[in-house]
Amino acid sequence: MAASPPGGGSPAFAYVLPVLFLEFLATSLAKGVLPHRLVDFFGEQTYSVIAAVEAVKGLLAFYFCPYLGRLSDTEGRRRMLLLTVLGTCLPFCTLAFTENLWYYVVTQAIAGAFAATFAITFAYIADTVEVNARAPAYGLALATFGLSFCIGPVTGSVLSERYPETPRFVFMGTVLLTAIDLLYIVYVLPETCGEHREERMGLAFPHSPAPFKLRDAYSGLRRGVRQVRSRVEDAWLGLSAGAGDVAHSLPTRMGLVLGDAVAILLSTPLLRRVSEIVFLYYCGVWALVSTLMVYVTRQLGFTTVMVGQLMSAYGLCTMISEGVLVRIMVPLFGEPFCAVLGLAGFALQCVIIAFADRPFVMYLSMVGALFANLFYPSISALISRTVSPAQQGEALGALNGIKSLCEGVGPLVFGTLMTASENTAMPGAPYLVAAAAAAVAGWHALDLPKLVEADLERQKRAESTSAEKQSLLRDGEASFVESDSDSDGEDPEGGSGGSPSRPYSSSGNFSPQPATVTLTLALTLNPPQP
Incomplete structure (x- = not known):
C-alpha cells in the first residue's frame, strides 16, 4: 500500500505535496496584494463585501465538499484535484485580466463549492500510507501548506512594490503557478484510487517521432479537433445530466447531511x-x-x-x-x-x-x-x-x-x-x-476531562451490557437445544414408562423449566428487531 515512486526514494504520497504547495503558493502570492486592492475598489463597503463573499463561500463549502470527496472515490483523486485546484485558483487568476474586482468577489464566492483540496489530498495520502504512519504524513501536508504561506504573501508584495507600473504582474504569476500545478496533475501525479489507479490522463507521445509529413500533420490535426469536440460534447452532456440530478435531489441530500x-x-x-x-x-x-x-x-x-x-x-x-x-x-x-x-x-x-x-x-x-x-x-x-x-x-x-x-x-x-x-x-x-x-x-x-471520563465509563458499561446480553442469549439457545435433544424419541404423552416431557406440574399448572426461563430472559433483554 505504501508504495514508493519509481526508482525508490520518498514514499508515494510525496507525489501529492507539490499539488498542495503550488495551489496555495498561487493563491497566497495574490493575497499579499489583495487587501490594498479591495480597500481602493470598495472603500468603506470592504468589510460588508468580504462578509457576504465569505458567507456564501462557507455555505457552498459545507454543502458541496462532501460530494467532491465522494466523487474522488469513484472518479479518481486526480480528476477531482484538477477540478478543485482550478476552482480555487480561478478567482485570483481573473485579476490578471481585469481590474474590476466584482469578477473576483463573485468567482471567490462560487469557489467555495471547490474548496476540497485538503480533503482529497488527505484521501490520497490514505490510499498510499499505512494507518499507523498517516499522522506524520498529514503533518507533512500541513507543513507544506504553511511553507506556501511563508513564501507567497511576502513574494507577491515585494514584486508589487518592485514593478508598480505593471499592477497585474503578481496575478500573472498566479496564473503561471496554477498552470504548472494543473500540468503536474495531468502528466505527473499518479492515480491511487480504484479502477483508475496508476492511470495517466495525458497524451501518449512516441519515444522516437516519425519524420514530419504535411499530410500526416493535417490528418492528425483533424483527428485531434474531432476528439476534442467529442470530449467537449460528452463533458457538456454529462455536466447537464449531473446538474439536473443535483438540482432535483440536492434539497433532500442537504437535509440528510444536516440531520445526520x-x-x-x-x-x-x-x-x-x-x-x-x-x-x-x-x-x-x-x-x-x-x-x-x-x-x-x-x-x-x-x-x-x-x-x-x-x-x-x-x-x-x-x-x-x-x-x-x-x-x-x-x-x-x-x-x-x-x-x-x-x-x-x-x-x-x-x-x-x-x-x-x-x-x-x-x-x-x-x-x-x-x-x-x-x-x-x-x-x-x-x-x-x-x-x-x-x-x-x-x-x-x-x-x-x-x-x-x-x-x-x-x-x-x-x-x-x-x-x-x-x-x-x-x-x-x-x-x-x-x-x-x-x-x-x-x-x-x-469540563472536558470529566466528560471524557464519563463517556469512557459509559462505553465500558455499554460494552459490558452487550456482552452479558449475548452471553445470556447463547446460554439460552444452548439449553434449549439440549432440552430438545433429551426429549427426542420419547412419547409426547409420557409413553415408554417415562415422565411427560411437557412442562406441567401434577396440578395441571404450567411449570417453566430452566431452558425456557433463560431463553425468555435473554429475549427480553435483547428482543429481535422487526
Whole structure:
C-alpha cells in the first residue's frame, strides 16, 4: 500500500505535496496584494463585501465538499484535484485580466463549492500510507501548506512594490503557478484510487517521432479537433445530466447531511459540549482570518510589503505549532489541557489585535497564535480517542461541518460589526467579541476531562451490557437445544414408562423449566428487531 515512486526514494504520497504547495503558493502570492486592492475598489463597503463573499463561500463549502470527496472515490483523486485546484485558483487568476474586482468577489464566492483540496489530498495520502504512519504524513501536508504561506504573501508584495507600473504582474504569476500545478496533475501525479489507479490522463507521445509529413500533420490535426469536440460534447452532456440530478435531489441530500450531523453531535454529552466549543472558536477564527489584513491596512497603515510580511509570519507560526508544539505538548499534557490552552492563546491573540495601535504590536499577537494552533489537533485527537471506531468518521465529519458553517456565519456577523465600529474610538472592538467567544469556549472546555471520563465509563458499561446480553442469549439457545435433544424419541404423552416431557406440574399448572426461563430472559433483554 505504501508504495514508493519509481526508482525508490520518498514514499508515494510525496507525489501529492507539490499539488498542495503550488495551489496555495498561487493563491497566497495574490493575497499579499489583495487587501490594498479591495480597500481602493470598495472603500468603506470592504468589510460588508468580504462578509457576504465569505458567507456564501462557507455555505457552498459545507454543502458541496462532501460530494467532491465522494466523487474522488469513484472518479479518481486526480480528476477531482484538477477540478478543485482550478476552482480555487480561478478567482485570483481573473485579476490578471481585469481590474474590476466584482469578477473576483463573485468567482471567490462560487469557489467555495471547490474548496476540497485538503480533503482529497488527505484521501490520497490514505490510499498510499499505512494507518499507523498517516499522522506524520498529514503533518507533512500541513507543513507544506504553511511553507506556501511563508513564501507567497511576502513574494507577491515585494514584486508589487518592485514593478508598480505593471499592477497585474503578481496575478500573472498566479496564473503561471496554477498552470504548472494543473500540468503536474495531468502528466505527473499518479492515480491511487480504484479502477483508475496508476492511470495517466495525458497524451501518449512516441519515444522516437516519425519524420514530419504535411499530410500526416493535417490528418492528425483533424483527428485531434474531432476528439476534442467529442470530449467537449460528452463533458457538456454529462455536466447537464449531473446538474439536473443535483438540482432535483440536492434539497433532500442537504437535509440528510444536516440531520445526520445534528444526530451525531447530540448523541452524547461529550460531543454536544465539543460541538459548542468548536462553533464558538471557529466563528472567531473565520472572523479574524477574513478581516484582519483589511483591518491592518485601513487602521494601522500597513503597506503591501508589510501585509505580505505579516501573513508570512503567521504562516511560520502555523508551521512551528503543527510541526513542533503539537508533537511535544499533546503527548505531554493531554488533549483537554492543550485544547484549553489553544482557546486561551486565541483569546490573547484577539485582545492584542483589538488594542494594537502600532504595526509592531501585531507581531506580539503571534505569541497567542502559536498556542491557538494547538486547539483543533487536540480536539480531533480527543474525539478520535473517545468515539468508537465505527463512529469516528461521522463524528469528525460533523465537526468539519461546523467549521464550514462558521466560515459562513463568522465573517457575516463580524464583517457587519467591523463596518459599524470602523469610525469609532475602538475600531478593533469586534475582536474583543471574538476573544469573549473563545473565553466562553475555554470555560466550557474545562469540563472536558470529566466528560471524557464519563463517556469512557459509559462505553465500558455499554460494552459490558452487550456482552452479558449475548452471553445470556447463547446460554439460552444452548439449553434449549439440549432440552430438545433429551426429549427426542420419547412419547409426547409420557409413553415408554417415562415422565411427560411437557412442562406441567401434577396440578395441571404450567411449570417453566430452566431452558425456557433463560431463553425468555435473554429475549427480553435483547428482543429481535422487526
